Ligand SMILES: CNC(=O)c1cccc(C)c1Nc1nc(N2CCN(c3ccccc3Cl)CC2)nc(N2CSC[C@H]2C(=O)NC)n1
């Protein structure tokens with residue numbers, strides 16, 4: 662089971678590497694890794710388990726954060742509405758690739774956090790508001806989906822990890838809250 666000790670922190674060179682595509686058919690090892698990553702996210706969002714295991718809450722995780730330089734991400738975005746347990750997006754994605762994106766940009770009004778960054782880095786992280794994404798799922802089937810708003814932000818943050826990019830690389834050092842016209846601020 663993955664816990665915070667398995668998550669490498671900024672300064673570890675693996676976070677700055679470009680990760681390698683996984684081979685298809687998926688190996689049992691890569692399938693198990695994806696399942697373990699998804700389990701971590703769910704545990705991290707469960708108040709009892711997160712407390713018990715000392716987990717920071719996350720909605721996304723990338724294999725390089727486990728010091729594994731493979732193009733694997735897991736995302737588990739809960740529905741804001743507590744009555745509705747259905748997550749808005751829950752997937753393990755192998756070799757995810759952004760095929761196209763909107764002209765419209767967006768950012769989280771509260772900025773971004775990262776499980777590999779043990780500090781607050783304030784500022785807007787401007788990303789694409791909508792993306793068309795392809796990836797291979799746990800069954801080895803190629804999927805093509807469209808995402809927008811928070812789900813699109815999360816997936817772009819995790820794909821950045823596969824390319825050695827950290828969220829604060831996108832923050833304007835002169836003015837962290839500078840915004841060009843038309844950027845959607847997601848609250
Ligand atoms: C500096 N200000 C901030 O961090 C920040 C501050 C306020 C609001 C937001 C929205 C912020 N931003 C931000 N909050 C999150 N979470 C909110 C808490 N949540 C969570 C925590 C506990 C249980 C269940 C859950 Cl659901 C987990 C997810 N996650 C991300 N990111 C950036 S994209 C990948 C994603 C990620 O998983 N990071 C670890 N950013």
Ligand code: NI
Pocket residue numbers: 774775776777818822
């Ligand atoms: Ni991160």
